[in-house]
Amino acid sequence: MSQQTVQTSEWDGARFGREQGTGVAFGLGMGQIIFIGAGLAVALIVVFLFNSAFPVNLLPAGGVLAVTLAIGVPRIQGKSLLEWASVVRFMVGRRRRGQNEFVPPTSGVALEHTETGWATAPHLDVVDGPVKRSDDTGRDKKGRITVPKATRLVLPGEFAELVMYQLPGGAAFIYDPVAKQAIIIAEIDTHKAFELEEFEGQEDRLRVWAEIEATLSGIEGVAWVQMSDQTTMVSGQAVLDYYESRVNESDYRVDPVTDEHLRNAGQELNPWLHQGLVEMLASVEGRPVHTRWLSVVLNRDQLTKRIQGAGRGIRGFMEVALSVMDTVAEALPESGTEVARWHTPTSAAALIRTAFDPASSVEVTARGEAGVAVGAAGPMYTKTNLGTFESDGAVHQTLKISEFPRQQAKLGFLADIVFAGDFRHTVSMYMKPRNVRKALKKNERDRSTWLTNDTVREKVGKMNTLKNDRQREDLEQEEMEMTSGHAALSMAVYVTVSAMSEPELEAQLSQLRNRVARANCELRPLFGQQDSAFVAAATPLGRLKL
Structure with a gap:
């Protein structure tokens, strides 16, 4: 009866953290938070400006809020729509000034x-x-x-x-x-x-x-x-030059027939192969x-x-x-x-x-x-x-x-x-x-942010996701690696x-x-x-x- 051996390694379980960071709140950056906050303020002003009966007065405010969230929340390829707008504006400005x-x-x-x-x-x-x-x-x-x-x-x-x-x-x-x-x-x-x-x-x-x-x-x-x-x-000439330099650096051998000292490489070792290689490299x-x-x-x-x-x-x-x-x-x-x-x-x-x-x-x-x-x-x-x-x-x-x-x-x-x-x-x-000390402090702040986000999610009744759990695990793994002596x-x-x-x-x-x-x-x-x-x-x- 054979027994299968399992190969273990110190690198078992090695993985890389996800790119997305904790953000300021719920993964949103500071710019997104400010934009959404401004949108909420505008929506409140719209509610007070319209004297229509409830809930008609909420319709314009709801439209403003919907547009704000549609622009402020999504992220495309790691950037928010606000950041993409800044990139496009920068590129257009460079083109107009001829700096592209x-x-x-x-x-x-x-x-x-x-x-x-x-x-x-x-x-x-x-x-x-x-x-x-x-x-x-x-x-x-x-x-x-x-x-x-x-x-x-x-x-x-x-x-x-x-x-x-x-x-x-x-x-x-x-x-x-x-x-x-x-x-x-x-x-x-x-x-x-x-x-x-x-x-x-x-x-x-x-x-x-x-x-x-x-x-x-x-x-x-x-x-x-x-x-x-x-x-x-x-x-091919560069490769040929390298080959010839190695031939010139090779050891000598004694020919058993002529007693001559010949190099143990290149033409003196095998003229046919040497000539074939030279012709091939010359044509490449x-x-x-x-x-x-x-x-x-x-x-x-x-x-x-x-x-x-x-x-x-x-x-x-x-x-x-x-x-x-x-x-x-x-x-x-x-x-x-x-x-x-x-x-x-x-x-x-x-x-x-x-x-x-x-x-x-x-x-x-x-x-x-x-x-x-x-x-x-x-x-x-x-x-x-x-x-x-x-x-x-x-x-x-x-x-x-x-x-x-x-x-x-x-x-x-x-x-x-x-x-x-x-x-x-x-x-x-x-x-x-x-700096290890600063990196550990940042890690501690990020984990604290995740804890706060989880508390808010629980209060508003938002379901936790495996993605959130994995990102929190990444932070814990980062802390463990740094405290274990990794750079x-x-x-x-x-x-x-x-x-x-x-x-x-x-x-x-x-x-x-x-x-x-x-x-x-x-x-x-x-x-x-x-x-x-x-x-x-x-x-x-x-x-x-x-």
Whole structure:
């Protein structure tokens, strides 16, 4: 008689809370409460103004109240009708002022850099790994960072304020002087396939990743972290260059017939296979690959003391950024990922350029480490529509995962979205650290609000629903997780799909939605926010303006 064993896991019962919050009362926001209150006041005034006999005098008041509730109560895709009215008014205003389109200025912006500018200096070296603190490139005799000349990124709207510096060792340091934030970008490589791991191995990696999240959120001054996986097209020549570099790095063997020392790879190992591979890659115009990056956004105001101790100003901010880079590079490897390198100004500019112009991906990739000049990173033309964003001949739509799996979430469920198909799409997850004490207080207020709402429902005779019970359970689960030592994080996932035409975009979105349904998630287009949503999701700039 055989006995079946049941596999238990510490992740059993893991689920995600629903998006809807408690609101001020009955799930209604403050704006809805004010609008409905104003409608009730108008209805009362109408009752007193009409001198007709009862109940005729209630008919106009009832009409006013019905219209008020019809406008103030419903929520569509997470927004009330009042919020949608504000979005439409904002979009119409932008269109009238001509602010929904962007063309880079032909004057007033230094698109061509002088010989003293670091962006075109021939001594810019590519960093093949994490920048070491002992690297003295770009420092004076006293070991202090020599602040290089900054180059402005020519980007639309509020993002035009971003400037690019170079850190010692060659890494890019992007600074937002308005928000007083800096962005550093790491290229991420994974040396273990999560889906091919045994279940126990997946659990171990997930446990380590939870620790990494706690580490990243615990770094002083980290505003938020962006982790992205971008499916794009690269040239066959780039793959061929990589293959040849690995051949040149291979070991030697001794030919038993001629006693010659031959490489244990490439033509010297198997001329027929080598020639076939070279011819195939030479004929391939483009092939899909996955590019992964991790952007860390640092808040200058939260690092004031450390910056002052490290040299003040931009110099001190750069020193702090270098120490954060070391921390990130040391924390990742146990999870099966590692920092392959820190993006340089030109390689970061290449990521930005190909995001706005996907058709240039093959050409830019063929340049290899040369990348793109910082001044040419931005688009030549953009147009913001209600539901799409156009740039340099491409059309994009950015969506937000509005609902995560409501039942037991399988390990690695986002893989269905990351590997949704061989078309241009970028999946970006944002993690924003929260103060644990403040997060617990907010949780306590939300649970108190639910208790008050339940009391009011009971008094008015309104039936409680399983949906309300589930939302209250989400708050209790959140409290339990934070008191158990999990990092207090606000998380959001955005997906940008890019195509060369509207019909192509619709076909790719349909394919994406099918994969999202398999992951038991829901997607919501970010109407009226497509420009800022695109920059947040499809570029490594970490600009969370949503």
